Amino acid sequence: xxxxxxxxxxxxxxxxxxxxxxxxxxxxxxxxxxxxxxxxxxxxxxxxxxxxxxxxxxxxxxxxxxxxxxxxxxxxxxxxxxxxxxxxxxxxxxxxxxxxxxxxxxxxxxxxxx
Amino acid sequence: xxxxxxxxxxxxxxxxxxxxxxxxxxxxxxxxxxxxxxxxxxxxxxxxxxxxxxxxxxxxxxxxxxxxxxxxxxxxxxxxxxxxxxxxxxxxxxxxxxxxxxxxxxxxxxxxxxx
Numbered sequence: 056x057x058x059x060x061x062x063x064x065x066x067x068x069x070x071x072x073x074x075x076x077x078x079x080x081x082x083x084x085x086x087x088x089x090x091x092x093x094x095x096x097x098x099x100x101x102x103x104x105x106x107x108x109x110x111x112x113x114x115x116x117x118x119x120x121x122x123x124x125x126x127x128x129x130x131x132x133x134x135x136x137x138x139x140x141x142x143x144x145x146x147x148x149x150x151x152x153x154x155x156x157x158x159x160x161x162x163x164x165x166x167x168x169x
Numbered sequence: 170x171x172x173x174x175x176x177x178x179x180x181x182x183x184x185x186x187x188x189x190x191x192x193x194x195x196x197x198x199x200x201x202x203x204x205x206x207x208x209x210x211x212x213x214x215x216x217x218x219x220x221x222x223x224x225x226x227x228x229x230x231x232x233x234x235x236x237x238x239x240x241x242x243x244x245x246x247x248x249x250x251x252x253x254x255x256x257x258x259x260x261x262x263x264x265x266x267x268x269x270x271x272x273x274x275x276x277x278x279x280x281x282x283x284x
Contacts, residue, residue, distance in 0.1 A: 159211050159212040
């Protein structure tokens with residue numbers, strides 16, 4: 056079974072600064088996908104960024120980037136130039152290739168302070 | 170952009186009652202899911218559905234739960250006899266296929282409150 060661990064229940068960052076959220080996972084699979092989802096107070100689940108395990112290049116989406124270390128089974132999210140609107144819960148998630156379910160970590164509550 | 174829609178946004182029910190949560194996945198998607206999130210906790214997988222049958226389910230998805238795709242557009246989750254601990258946000262999600270570019274699209278959730 057796949058497990059996803061987010062070891063930081065809460066984090067805070069000053070507006071305009073950079074923050075990194077940690078995620079590790081456990082799997083015996085070689086082909087899979089990793090995701091970061093943002094959940095603002097509205098509780099909508101919003102996809103932030105996605106990484107295919109077979110790709111060595113780290114995914115980036117504007118101010119969001121990941122540091123994917125496949126051997127270490129680590130998938131951290133870096134948010135640059137943090138904005139107040141980034142305040143949310145962030146969930147790391149794992150999905151096997153060709154499989155049907157996505158498994159989530161426990162989440163990290165990020166607060167961006169003015 | 171197409172969306173997954175869920176109705177109602179909030180449902181209140183008495184313990185022991187049956188509830189049906191409704192979802193309309195994105196129209197050309199083939200894989201459908203239900204997740205739940207108890208307040209303050211992580212998002213938990215309940216069930217996945219493909220080709221008109223359950224493809225995978227978690228230990229949470231016991232005999233009290235069932236899913237249906239009664240027509241070409243709706244995807245429902247039924248809880249037969251609700252318990253207090255069923256109170257949670259229930260998210261429906263859909264995915265187009267299982268190729269390398271796939272991702273789950275989530276609905277905005279139904280908050281179920283069991284009294």
